[in-house]
Amino acid sequence: xxxxxxxxxxxxxxxxxxxxxxxxxxxxxxxxxxxxxxxxxxxxxxxxxxxxxxxxxxxxxxxxxxxxxxxxxxxxxxxxxxxxxxxxxxxxxxxxxxxxxxxxxxxxxxxxxxxxxxxxxxxxxxxxxxxxxxxxxxxxxxxxxx
Numbered sequence: 001x002x003x004x005x006x007x008x009x010x011x012x013x014x015x016x017x018x019x020x021x022x023x024x025x026x027x028x029x030x031x032x033x034x035x036x037x038x039x040x041x042x043x044x045x046x047x048x049x050x051x052x053x054x055x056x057x058x059x060x061x062x063x064x065x066x067x068x069x070x071x072x073x074x075x076x077x078x079x080x081x082x083x084x085x086x087x088x089x090x091x092x093x094x095x096x097x098x099x100x101x102x103x104x105x106x107x108x109x110x111x112x113x114x115x116x117x118x119x120x121x122x123x124x125x126x127x128x129x130x131x132x133x134x135x136x137x138x139x140x141x142x143x144x145x146x
Contacts, residue, residue, distance in 0.1 A: 009036070010033065010036065010037055010040065012029075013029045013030075013032055013033040013036075014033065014040070014044065016029035017029050017030050017033065017044050017048075018044070018047075020055075020058065023055050023057065023058045026058060027058060027061045030044060030045065030048075030061065030062065030065055031065065034065050034068070034069055038069050041065060041069060042065075042066060042069040042070055042073075044062075045062040045063070045065040045066040045069065046062075046066060046077075048062035049062050049063055049066060049077065056086065056088050056089070057088070059089065060088050060089055060092040063077075063089065063092050063093065063096065064092065064096060067096045071100070071104070071110075072109060074096070075097075075109050075110060075112075075113045076109075078093045078096075078097065078113050078116070078117070079112060079113055079116050082116055082117055082120050083120055087124075087128050087131070087132065090120070090124070091132040091135045091136070093117060094117055094121065094132075094135045094136065094139045095135050095138075097110070097113055097114060097117060097139070098135070098138050098139045098142050098143075101142045101143070111146070114143055114146060115146070117139070118139075118143060118146070121136060121139065121140070124136075
C-alpha cells in the first residue's frame with residue numbers, strides 16, 4: 001500500500017519533470033522518480049525523449065534513465081532514432097551502448113544496435129567525431145572485433 005507522503009512526493013517529482021523551471025532539478029527529479037517508481041520514471045523519460053522541443057541535455061538525460069530502466073525498449077528506440085539524432089543525442093546513444101559491451105555482447109538486439117550505430121558513426125561529419133572523440137574512439141575500440 002502506498003502512503004500519502006509517497007503519493008505527494010511522486011506528484012511533486014512529476015510536476016518538476018513535466019513543468020521544469022530548472023533542468024538540473026528536473027533531471028534530479030527524473031532520477032529520483034525512476035528510483036522510487038520505475039514504471040512512471042520510464043513513462044516520463046519516453047515522453048521527454050519524444051518531445052523534440054524539450055531541452056536537449058534534458059532529453060539526453062532522459063535517454064540515460066530510459067536505458068537504465070528498460071534496455072530492450074531503449075535499444076529499439078536507438079535503432080529507430082539514431083539516424084535522425086542530433087550530435088548530443090547520438091553520442092549519448094554511443095556512450096550508453098558502449099558501457100554495456102561486456103554484459104550484453106551476446107544479445108542479438110544489442111548487436112543489431114551496435115551495427116546500426118557503427119554504420120552511422122562512420123558517416124558522421126569529421127568535425128563532429130573530433131568534438132566527441134572520446135566517445136567515438138571508445139566505441140570504435142570496444143567494438144573493433146565486430
